Amino acid sequence: MIPAAFDSPDQTAAYLCTLPAIRERCGRVHALAQSGELEYFDYHPEKERDAAAFCVNIIKRDFGTNFAAIPPHGRWRHLDAGRPRVQPLIEKWKASPNPPDTKEICRRLIDLFLVSVLLDAGAGNSWTYKEAASGQTFSRSEGLGVASIAMFEQGIFSSDSNNPHQVDAEGLSHIKASTVASAMQVSESNPMVGLEGRSSLLVNLSKALKANTTYFGDFSRPGNLVDFLETGSIESSDGGPRRVHIFALWTALVEGLALIWPATRTTLAGIPLGDVWPCEALKKRAHAAGEELVPFHKLTGWITYSLVEPIEKVLGWKFEGLENMTGLPEYRNGGLLVDLGVLSLRPGRIPASFYPDSSCGIPKLPPSHPAIIEWRALTVIELDRIADEIRRQLGVTAEQLTLAQILESATWKGGREIAKQKRPATGGPPIDIESDGTVF
Numbered sequence: 001m002i003p004a005a006f007d008s009p010d011q012t013a014a015y016l017c018t019l020p021a022i023r024e025r026c027g028r029v030h031a032l033a034q035s036g037e038l039e040y041f042d043y044h045p046e047k048e049r050d051a052a053a054f055c056v057n058i059i060k061r062d063f064g065t066n067f068a069a070i071p072p073h074g075r076w077r078h079l080d081a082g083r084p085r086v087q088p089l090i091e092k093w094k095a096s097p098n099p100p101d102t103k104e105i106c107r108r109l110i111d112l113f114l115v116s117v118l119l120d121a122g123a124g125n126s127w128t129y130k131e132a133a134s135g136q137t138f139s140r141s142e143g144l145g146v147a148s149i150a151m152f153e154q155g156i157f158s159s160d161s162n163n164p165h166q167v168d169a170e171g172l173s174h175i176k177a178s179t180v181a182s183a184m185q186v187s188e189s190n191p192m193v194g195l196e197g198r199s200s201l202l203v204n205l206s207k208a209l210k211a212n213t214t215y216f217g218d219f220s221r222p223g224n225l226v227d228f229l230e231t232g233s234i235e236s237s238d239g240g241p242r243r244v245h246i247f248a249l250w251t252a253l254v255e256g257l258a259l260i261w262p263a264t265r266t267t268l269a270g271i272p273l274g275d276v277w278p279c280e281a282l283k284k285r286a287h288a289a290g291e292e293l294v295p296f297h298k299l300t301g302w303i304t305y306s307l308v309e310p311i312e313k314v315l316g317w318k319f320e321g322l323e324n325m326t327g328l329p330e331y332r333n334g335g336l337l338v339d340l341g342v343l344s345l346r347p348g349r350i351p352a353s354f355y356p357d358s359s360c361g362i363p364k365l366p367p368s369h370p371a372i373i374e375w376r377a378l379t380v381i382e383l384d385r386i387a388d389e390i391r392r393q394l395g396v397t398a399e400q401l402t403l404a405q406i407l408e409s410a411t412w413k414g415g416r417e418i419a420k421q422k423r424p425a426t427g428g429p430p431i432d433i434e435s436d437g438t439v440f
Contacts, residue, residue, distance in 0.1 A: 048196035078145030107223025168222035327383025329376035
């Protein structure tokens, strides 16, 4: 049982940066939803079965009953949008005159995947990216993924012209908004939201890499996480895979990347917390400092999911404790719940000033708005509940169909598909969020 309170704000701050804290604090918000005590959302549990059935139909359409073929949620798919790119890049490295060993291949993939995720905050409904090599045009997460791997291959993130396919602190320190804009084909006719925030994350990543040699090594590369994780891993005595706990990777990312988040984010006892926000509904019931705070750590979670895959696939290691990972509280997963009626905004609670176009009925809110905090917290718990119902309808266990697989094949994809059905002109979410390039 997670303790409800701690002896000091410092202990609370440390707790709010852990994986278990996400479910526990989001669970508090969900409990208020069950009793109708939230300020902005009503909860309709009777709609969960239909929402799960919608997701089950997508899984069956795309994978039949071959659930083992469903990949985990991760950046790899976006980097391969339209055609394979990651494996051909690996093969190119292997065929080079001085091929890297397996560990260096994994370091390079971690370099690529981490920086790609940090560039993955919502780009808006208008931006697109045309890939020169294929002539294909992409938008949203796929567009950002394809653009980021092109930037990686061009050596934009590297300070070493002899080793362009890496990310290092020195290379990142020279990134400007204009660099990102040019590489991502941003223009007046092709606008991207959150451009400044996106480029600031990369510059701040440079500082974080330099400041945390324990995790990122003396050369300040994200890929050196492999070496840190290896020191705390357990080598199997029977020839099985090397085992590493998910908490080790999570802690390295939370602590190692703490400097990248905007200075305006929530702090407690002088400690910056990142993607952690006060919930007005909890504030009324708080008895100690920090009890009103709800952690999400969405980008950290997205990075974690995305790095687990290449480490397991390339190095053959096995992560333990993956059941502690949560669903990601972002607008596709959350949008699915609103569009399918599991959650609904209470009428009249959001002022008319937040509706830029009154004819469409979609509010546009900043990430700090209390309605967004409620929405994201409910999304975390509902993803667990929807996942359980999906498994029940399919007759499978959590081992046969993991949360990571459900996020990839059902809820995130389902959120996008229902949005396109309901809002074909934009495919945008039912609640619009003012993206600053650092949250969603």
